[in-house]
Amino acid sequence: MIESVLIANRGEIARRIIRTARELGVRTIAVHSEADSHAPFVMEADMAILIGGSPARESYLVPEKILAAARQTGAEAIHPGYGFLSENADFAQAVIDAGLVWIGPPPSAIRAMGLKDAAKKLMIQAGVPTTPGYLGDDQSEARLSKEAAAIGFPVLIKAVAGGGGKGMRKVDRAEDFAEALGSCRREAAASFGDDRVLLEKYVTRPRHIEVQVFGDQFGDVVHLFERDCSLQRRHQKVIEEAPAPGMDEETRAAVCGAAVLAAKAVGYVGAGTVEFIADASEGLRADRIWFMEMNTRLQVEHPVTEMVTGQDLVEWQLRVASGKPLPLAQDEIELDGWAMEARLYAENPATGFLPSTGPLKHFRLPEGDVRVDSAVEEGGEVTAFYDPMIAKLIAHGVDREDAAHRLAEACKLVEVYPVKTNAAFLAACASHPDFVDGAIDTGFIGERLEELVERSFSDEPVMAAISWRLESFSEADFKRDVWESAPSRLLGFRMNGPRAGMDLPMAVDGVSTPLRVSLMGEGEDWTWDIRHRDGREFGEVTRLPTTYGKGPIQVFEGGDVREFDFTPKVGGGAHGAASDGVILSPMPGKVVSVSVMAGQAVTKGQTLLVLEAMKMEHALAAPFDGVVGELSAVAGGQVAEGVVLARLEAVS
Secondary structure, three states, X not given: OOOEEEEOOOHHHHHHHHHHHHHOOOEEEEEEEOOOOOOHHHHHOOEEEEXXXXXXXXXXXXXXXXXXXXXXXXXXXXXXXXXXXXXXXXXXXXXXXXXXXXXXXXXXXXXXXXXXXXXXXXXXXXXXXXXXXXXXXXOOXXXXXHHHHHHOOOEEEEEEEEEOOEEEEEEOOHHHHHHHHHHHHHHHXXXXXXXXXXXXXXXXXXXXXXXXXXXXXXXXXXXXXXXXEEEEEOOEEEEEEEOOOOOOHHHHHHHHHHHHHHHHHOOOOEEEEEEEEEEOEOEOOHHHEEEEEEEOOOOOOHHHHHHHHOOOHHHHHXXXXXXXXXXXXXXXXXXXXXXXXXXXXXXXXXXXXXXXXXXXXXXXXXXXOOEEEEOOOOOOEEOOOOOOEEEEEEEEEOOHHHHHHHHHHHHHOOEEEEOOOOHHHHHHHHHOHHHHOOOOOOOHHHHOHHHHHOOOOOOHHHHHHHHHHHOOOOHHXXXXXXXXXXXXXXXXXXXXXXXOEEEEOOEEOOEEOOEEEEEEOOHHHOEEEEEEOOXXXXXXXXXXXXXXXXXXXXXXXXXXXXXXXXXXXXXXXXXXXXXXXXXXXXXXXXXXXXXXXXXXXXXXXXXEEEEEEOOEEEEXXXXXXXXXXXXXXXXXXEEOOOOEEEEEEEOO
């Protein structure tokens, strides 16, 4: 068995590898950037080495620094995790040339499957069914536009070297093709250093089915069944599950058999995932599932496979890399129950899922009933340098309905502040009746987005906050003569008003919501009667849980958080496209492009500029029809959060 491993990655996958390595008695070495100096994975590794600045291009994406750290620490092997250099064939070869063990497939397999166009051609030769599209070398805009028209819209533009949903755009109309192509190429170049693309026919009711495969150095390849990753937003997976709903044994045998065939065609060794696109218009059928691509690494969603098979895939990786045979034969691998994984992102669904950064002053994740793979802990910080995924919640149940219920309940228990997360959104997805019924495809979220992101709260958080505030008041404050009360107690005093009532100023998430508070009952039986100023009643409350902190108070419910301020301030504005026409930077990032000029007339929804942060592009649009009165954003410039990028003037 390998005795020591350097982990060329960060966050939750680094912690995941450390956990298994420790159980096997393997020494772990973490490499880290300046931003990650105090990250949990750095603290948990047996040894840690600083390799560069906070941007990934100065640290995690520099092969020479990682190899130098391996030599310095005497590491025997390198595990690349996923992302960063995990599918970089040149890096894999450099590791091998340095006399180290590469915990991954051979560089030749990475090269064969790393470029989507070449991989599809190889699969065609191997007899694996593939989707129709364009794989040509002519990358001119004119040729690509012509091919897209020939395929028929909608089409999918995909980065040749892409992955993780980056460098991918769906185009519905010919007139939108050029802009989508440009954005796709920029994102692909930034993420993979390669702006080439391919085109595919967009399947109107697609399901994303993938198969976990594993090969050893003796030529044996097995599959560990399929996963369904159809619940996506912007081509990025949101909830993954195993097995796939609606998968019969005949179809499972066909798709898993095709995945094994694909892996054997490239001499695959280690963990890999063969991804398929399925036309689900008539359910899952063997003749309507096509090869899409192969990810030559461990996947983010590997835990759901582990939960339904009872296997530790990182342990399999370490054993296979040590020259041992596969732990199990194909007929020894069995399915048990159902598993689902939700990706917890530092992002705000209420603002179009813009990334959220900052300190984690309060960070609580569910315990006991679910597996949690977390990248951060309370007291840490979410920066703009890396992917916004901060944790994964994985639930296992006896069947799909049970797993969905457990996952939804787990997401509701997430408490994070002040960083925003998508926990409530995840809970809404996992508990949606259509999802529970298995009526899913990759358009599921887009078709229901408004209802899935709608913030819905009970009165309980309001009452909890008010209860905390009213602790500073007593029955005597309402009973004594107002002229005897201290000025600080005369909240909302009105001449000739009821002696047992007061107006209580309150803002909920920055919105003023004044209340009327009255005293009910006598002696030890008194309670508060709390109503909106317009007369709408919250009801009576005697005892409610208090929350922590001074000043504004935060109350958590259903994975979301509401902030209550009983000394509301006037003013303020939202990030992004504000109602007053001020366009603020929603996060630190780089201005990729500016599409308008000062003095230019624009229409509501028109893209003004594109900001890049957390490895993704984010378009900022005009909030209304108007004229660009001020423009401070410059393409290529770095901006901090809250900076004024542009200002619009309304058209009278």
